[in-house]
Amino acid sequence: MSRPGPTSSSVRSHRSSHGLRQKAHWVLATAPPSPPDEASYLPSSLLRAVERGDASKFGLAKMLDEGNIYKLSLPATLSDLESWKKTVNYGVENLSHKAAGSDMEDSYISLHAIRSTLYRLYGCSPEFEAKYSQIQKYLVSIRFQLTLIEYSCLLLKPTITCTLLRFKSLASLESLKVPRYYGAWIAWNLSWLRLDHHSTYFQSPSDAKNPPPPLCPCGSPSTLKPPKCSCTICTSCFLSAQKNTDFVSCLCGNSIDKYFLLGLNNECETKEEFTGTSLQRYNKLPEEITTKDLKKSRKEKVKIEVSKAKAFRGNAGLTKSSRSEKWLETYGLNIGRLQALYDLGVNVNEQYPDGITMYELLHWRREHLQEGTYNEEERVQNLEVLNWLKETGECNEDVRNNCRICVGEYVKNMVDFGEVSASNIVISEVDNVAQGSAFIIDDGLPPKLVDYLLNQLEILPPAQQKLKKSQTCSLRYYYPDWSNRISLALDKVIGLAFGRRVRCLRNYRILLYDKTGGSLPPHIDIPKRCSVTGKMSRYTVLVYLNDYEGGETAILKEEKIGVEENVIKVVECKKGRILCFKHDTPHEGREVEENGGKAIVRGEFYFEDE
Ligand SMILES: O=C(O)CCC(=O)C(=O)O
Numbered sequence: 001m002s003r004p005g006p007t008s009s010s011v012r013s014h015r016s017s018h019g020l021r022q023k024a025h026w027v028l029a030t031a032p033p034s035p036p037d038e039a040s041y042l043p044s045s046l047l048r049a050v051e052r053g054d055a056s057k058f059g060l061a062k063m064l065d066e067g068n069i070y071k072l073s074l075p076a077t078l079s080d081l082e083s084w085k086k087t088v089n090y091g092v093e094n095l096s097h098k099a100a101g102s103d104m105e106d107s108y109i110s111l112h113a114i115r116s117t118l119y120r121l122y123g124c125s126p127e128f129e130a131k132y133s134q135i136q137k138y139l140v141s142i143r144f145q146l147t148l149i150e151y152s153c154l155l156l157k158p159t160i161t162c163t164l165l166r167f168k169s170l171a172s173l174e175s176l177k178v179p180r181y182y183g184a185w186i187a188w189n190l191s192w193l194r195l196d197h198h199s200t201y202f203q204s205p206s207d208a209k210n211p212p213p214p215l216c217p218c219g220s221p222s223t224l225k226p227p228k229c230s231c232t233i234c235t236s237c238f239l240s241a242q243k244n245t246d247f248v249s250c251l252c253g254n255s256i257d258k259y260f261l262l263g264l265n266n267e268c269e270t271k272e273e274f275t276g277t278s279l280q281r282y283n284k285l286p287e288e289i290t291t292k293d294l295k296k297s298r299k300e301k302v303k304i305e306v307s308k309a310k311a312f313r314g315n316a317g318l319t320k321s322s323r324s325e326k327w328l329e330t331y332g333l334n335i336g337r338l339q340a341l342y343d344l345g346v347n348v349n350e351q352y353p354d355g356i357t358m359y360e361l362l363h364w365r366r367e368h369l370q371e372g373t374y375n376e377e378e379r380v381q382n383l384e385v386l387n388w389l390k391e392t393g394e395c396n397e398d399v400r401n402n403c404r405i406c407v408g409e410y411v412k413n414m415v416d417f418g419e420v421s422a423s424n425i426v427i428s429e430v431d432n433v434a435q436g437s438a439f440i441i442d443d444g445l446p447p448k449l450v451d452y453l454l455n456q457l458e459i460l461p462p463a464q465q466k467l468k469k470s471q472t473c474s475l476r477y478y479y480p481d482w483s484n485r486i487s488l489a490l491d492k493v494i495g496l497a498f499g500r501r502v503r504c505l506r507n508y509r510i511l512l513y514d515k516t517g518g519s520l521p522p523h524i525d526i527p528k529r530c531s532v533t534g535k536m537s538r539y540t541v542l543v544y545l546n547d548y549e550g551g552e553t554a555i556l557k558e559e560k561i562g563v564e565e566n567v568i569k570v571v572e573c574k575k576g577r578i579l580c581f582k583h584d585t586p587h588e589g590r591e592v593e594e595n596g597g598k599a600i601v602r603g604e605f606y607f608e609d610e
């Protein structure tokens, strides 16, 4: 079967002949050359490994064959369409899991992916439209169930994720006997096309209130706007630009500035985010901001300071500067890789014979592993890591059983959330607290996900905190959810419980109340801006990671300490329980009575219709 797509050598030659500042047009207009052969179907971030002849080190083919990564089929070329249809028909006929109404959205997502593939093949031409509507009809008619998950790639590009397609029900996929050779190709192709973040940003066309976002010319929904032009472009294209791979200019030809990219890259509280914010605020690059601009926004600055101070109060335990510094210092480059390894089912805590863990190795090797620093010498320096992967990164049966959670397991647990309901714990208006300001959702999350989060405590280093003497707080672990591992589940569960579309901000904190007396005195939380969508959060979400006696979260009428009448509701720490409340609802984390106890994840979200 011949498949379109860039061979590694053609990618190289495009790069060298057009130079780094080449506009993106060529990518879209040129008919794609052939892809690599079947044995080396690779996500794009591994493509480079292929180019370097390193692919075997990843043991990827074996990993795929062992079913750690789910694969499925799409026609690689239109001439393959007929045989592909047969395969899919075979699958559909044997499909035990029949579609329900809401599955339409997933089908549409898959169409979207196909649209992009066709765009890649035909460019913006009548042929493209014709082929697309042909496939669209076909897919809709068989209600082909697809959805997208993000999958962080290993090692080479921590920030660029590639995309895997999966069936709505992987259990069905297993029983379908659909040949499992295609998914990686699709993933590879999609990531090459810079498709990314579909599942998060995509909105169904049937959702009249939330029209779909505009499309990046690569075909992805795009939420970003380069500062100097009116184009929209997707996160992936931006990230590519940041990494100086294929795209360094916007599709209109304007250059995309790194500052801008960095600010929108992820939702960390980094210096880069500040740069992003300044762009948003002034609509200028940092170096273009004049004193006049600054004066103008002084008032605004004061407001920000006030809200930062409040944030500090709401997140007792960290100073505002240590917070952002530590974020970068501790997690800057590690977490993406670590998470990718997790996704592959690797126990990153496993020790080498000399006692070094994978986590530590990554930490120490951070500098050498940085994106863009690969040369022969550095590659050799990284051999330890690569060898390690070769040995244990295959997620075979053994590893799978012993690992915390591998991607297949995770997805299986993600598929079916069953019945989810939220119970209102503020039944009537009390003082300043409106009715319906806080809710509990029990048994909503897949237990494995809760365990996975709990296990993070063993893996992630705690953020350093400057505690005031009077504060007996918790250990804080920052967990930026770059692969949407928590967020997809939370978005979905909270969304299901409320029947509304939810977006959780991706930077979570895992809190471990490790000392006797650890608590968070009465406070309110502070809204945070989602650096991807720009919207402010309105709600806090807590997920209790263990059953714990004591350390309850109390929803209060006012921010007063120790006044019993002030308490609206005491929420006990029950494993898997989700507590959501409006940020401005006074609350406290009560004292824990024993060492090393209560563990929670906390984050923020907003309803998209608000
Ligand atoms: O630990 C708790 O129960 C409350 C945590 C909290 O209020 C916070 O992190 O803002």
Ligand SMILES: [Fe+2]
Binding pocket: 314, 523, 524, 525, 540, 587
């Ligand atoms: Fe709080």
